Amino acid sequence: MSITIRSIHKTFGSYRALEDVSLDVPDGSLTALLGPSGSGKTTLLRIVAGLEFADDGPGKVLFHGEDVSGIPAGKRGVGFVFQHYALFKHMTVGENIAFGLTTLPRSKRPKKAEIGDRVRELLKLVKLEGLDKRRPHELSGGQRQRVALARALAIKPKVLLLDEPFGALDAQVRKDLRRWLRVFHDEIGLTTLFVTHDQEEALELADQVVVMRNARIEQVGTPQEIYDQPRSPFVYEFLGNVNKVALNENSNQYIRPHEIEVCFAAEHDPANGKLAKIHHLFSAGPVATLTVRLEDGQFLDVELSRKQLDDLALDVGDEISLKLGSAAP
Amino acid sequence: MSSTHHVTTESKPVRLLLIAVAAFILSLFLLLPLIAVFAEALRRGWELFLASLKEEEAWSAVKLTLMAAGLSVPLNTLFGLSAAWLVTKFRFRGRAFLLSLIDLPFAVSPVIAGMVWVLLFGAHGWFGPWLAEHDIRIIFALPGIVIATVFVTFPFVARELIPLMESQGADQEEAAVTLGAGGWRIFRSVTLPSIKWGLMYGVLLCNARAMGEFGAVSVVSGHIRGETNTLPLHIEVLYNEYQFSAAFACATILALLALVTLGIKSLVEHLSGHTSNSRH
Numbered sequence A: 001m002s003i004t005i006r007s008i009h010k011t012f013g014s015y016r017a018l019e020d021v022s023l024d025v026p027d028g029s030l031t032a033l034l035g036p037s038g039s040g041k042t043t044l045l046r047i048v049a050g051l052e053f054a055d056d057g058p059g060k061v062l063f064h065g066e067d068v069s070g071i072p073a074g075k076r077g078v079g080f081v082f083q084h085y086a087l088f089k090h091m092t093v094g095e096n097i098a099f100g101l102t103t104l105p106r107s108k109r110p111k112k113a114e115i116g117d118r119v120r121e122l123l124k125l126v127k128l129e130g131l132d133k134r135r136p137h138e139l140s141g142g143q144r145q146r147v148a149l150a151r152a153l154a155i156k157p158k159v160l161l162l163d164e165p166f167g168a169l170d171a172q173v174r175k176d177l178r179r180w181l182r183v184f185h186d187e188i189g190l191t192t193l194f195v196t197h198d199q200e201e202a203l204e205l206a207d208q209v210v211v212m213r214n215a216r217i218e219q220v221g222t223p224q225e226i227y228d229q230p231r232s233p234f235v236y237e238f239l240g241n242v243n244k245v246a247l248n249e250n251s252n253q254y255i256r257p258h259e260i261e262v263c264f265a266a267e268h269d270p271a272n273g274k275l276a277k278i279h280h281l282f283s284a285g286p287v288a289t290l291t292v293r294l295e296d297g298q299f300l301d302v303e304l305s306r307k308q309l310d311d312l313a314l315d316v317g318d319e320i321s322l323k324l325g326s327a328a329p
Numbered sequence B: 001m002s003s004t005h006h007v008t009t010e011s012k013p014v015r016l017l018l019i020a021v022a023a024f025i026l027s028l029f030l031l032l033p034l035i036a037v038f039a040e041a042l043r044r045g046w047e048l049f050l051a052s053l054k055e056e057e058a059w060s061a062v063k064l065t066l067m068a069a070g071l072s073v074p075l076n077t078l079f080g081l082s083a084a085w086l087v088t089k090f091r092f093r094g095r096a097f098l099l100s101l102i103d104l105p106f107a108v109s110p111v112i113a114g115m116v117w118v119l120l121f122g123a124h125g126w127f128g129p130w131l132a133e134h135d136i137r138i139i140f141a142l143p144g145i146v147i148a149t150v151f152v153t154f155p156f157v158a159r160e161l162i163p164l165m166e167s168q169g170a171d172q173e174e175a176a177v178t179l180g181a182g183g184w185r186i187f188r189s190v191t192l193p194s195i196k197w198g199l200m201y202g203v204l205l206c207n208a209r210a211m212g213e214f215g216a217v218s219v220v221s222g223h224i225r226g227e228t229n230t231l232p233l234h235i236e237v238l239y240n241e242y243q244f245s246a247a248f249a250c251a252t253i254l255a256l257l258a259l260v261t262l263g264i265k266s267l268v269e270h271l272s273g274h275t276s277n278s279r280h
Helices: A041-049 A093-102 A112-125 A141-153 A171-188 A199-205 A223-228 A233-239 A306-312 B012-041 B046-054 B056-089 B095-107 B110-121 B128-133 B142-153 B155-168 B171-178 B183-212 B215-221 B231-240 B244-278
Strands: A003-012 A015-025 A030-034 A060-063 A078-081 A159-163 A191-196 A208-213 A216-221 A243-248 A251-255 A261-264 A274-282 A287-294 A299-305 A319-323
Touching (some): A003 A041, A015 A041, A015 A216, A030 A041, A030 A199, A041 A078, A041 A159, A041 A191, A041 A208, A078 A141, A112 A141, A141 A171, A141 B171, A171 A199, A191 A199, A199 A223, A199 A233, A208 A223, A208 A233, A216 A233, A223 A233, A233 A251, A243 A299, A261 A306, A287 A306, A287 A319, A299 A306, B012 B244, B046 B244, B056 B095, B056 B155, B056 B183, B056 B231, B056 B244, B095 B142, B095 B155, B110 B142, B110 B215, B142 B215, B155 B183, B171 B183, B183 B244, B215 B231
Parallel strands (some): A030 A191, A030 A208, A078 A159, A159 A191
Antiparallel strands (some): A003 A015, A003 A060, A243 A251, A261 A319, A274 A287, A274 A319, A287 A299
16 A cells, blocks of 8 residues: 655644655555654654644645545554564563454454464464563564564554664664565565664665655655765765765765775876875775775775785785766765 | 672671661661550550540541541542653643642642641632532531642652653553554553552552641641541540540551551562563
8 A cells, every 4th residue: 555645744843853745655665764863754654653743734644545644543554663662561472462453342353263363373474483472571672573563463554664673673683684574575565664764774675765854855766776876965975885075175076985996006197086095904804995095185985896906916005096987076 | 708799888897887877767766656656555555545446536537537538549549640641641831830730739838738728718718708608618627628638648649650651651552552542441451551550659658648647637627526637636636635545546546557558568569579570
């Protein structure tokens, strides 16, 4: 089910959290809302969920073309996973997952046995079979996250919303769970919107990345588009792994470390190259990173393959020539 | 031995000294008076002790005290819960003001708290003539005693719950909302279970204070023997009339109540300590 967001404004007192935000989340996609803290991404997610309401005005949220702006969160059919899971601490895992079903009015509530079956089915889906009698505090962070996901899925939501889903996990679990979520999404095909401040996570996981900044959307595109054609210096810098080269007082050139060509100082051509000195060299891994110093004192990062590094036989203190190409200013 | 020493541990003589000081102060100010109450009450034997408790005026004071506490504790539980819910789950203008208003009864002298009600509802008070016309008695009657008690004991439940609910945030409630739960269901199966021990503790303290309240109640009650004297007021009357054994006999009831409250309180703390592991 697609999500359509049209001209949403949101202020908290005098603070502007969202300003004229419009966005289309295609049916079945996995979309990331990416931005620094305070960019409005979580507020946008909460407005889609109905946990927050947009300011009065023309703004609206549509699910599959149907306006849901006035529908309360509990009736929108959204599965919401909170950053810190928000599991019900005094309930077992099974009771947590069943909550959305046991809370239905008697006429719509499935029979006890059916609820039990559904809970087991969901536990299997999130790979936590047999843990239904445990309490949340007996689980690891990654397991809690998956219980929260199963609980959100129990109500058969039309869309799935995740707030910083991996924010509270350590690096290794994060990586595993990220891969698992991608496979999981491809299996169930539920339209999913997630918030993250981690550009690597957004680029690796999402079909569509929405970069937000200061209450507005900065750029929308596939990870490839966002990475290859950043529309603004902000996107360039926020995606990271980029050199900012000052050309003169008020213009900069952005160039990624792997886009810089390295040759011997002897082959230097002043017309389209810059002389630099190797300041630091890091080569543990498939890619070597050089930190070099230009003649005007600026530092740049340069990436090359190990083979290239070996062929050039470079070392700290060597003079080299760099071709910065004609990347976007 | 020294290898097991923790950096923050004092040397043995210092520790013993501190323990001794604490034990001395505790026995002087707490244990000794408690023993004195019971000793004094039983000095002239069990028979007089029991007779003093069976006396009609004593009995009516006990009933009045139970009634006042029985009405004001549920009211304050309700008020305290709503106030705590309001200030912790919502942000609104005047929230800070409301928070300090909740503390007002703690800050104001109980005598003033009593006099305010006399000023409002007394015969010469603002609403006095109107109340007299409609034959409603508030001051020198049960309603006044309940109002004064409610006022004085208002902060106990709210104060106990606010820090607790503040620290828990609204995440679990919001999760329940997205899962389709209504307000009552959220309160009953999400909020209440996570605050139940704090709530019980607050209610206990509130009850102990409600039964023991003297100042504010003394002002509004009018000291009508057998009618508007609560247990603490009755004890004072007996004491002023030099009926020491009877006064102390009644005082044992309040002392026992305090002991029972403390007992339940430590039980509650013990039980909640076991479940607080689930708070991470």
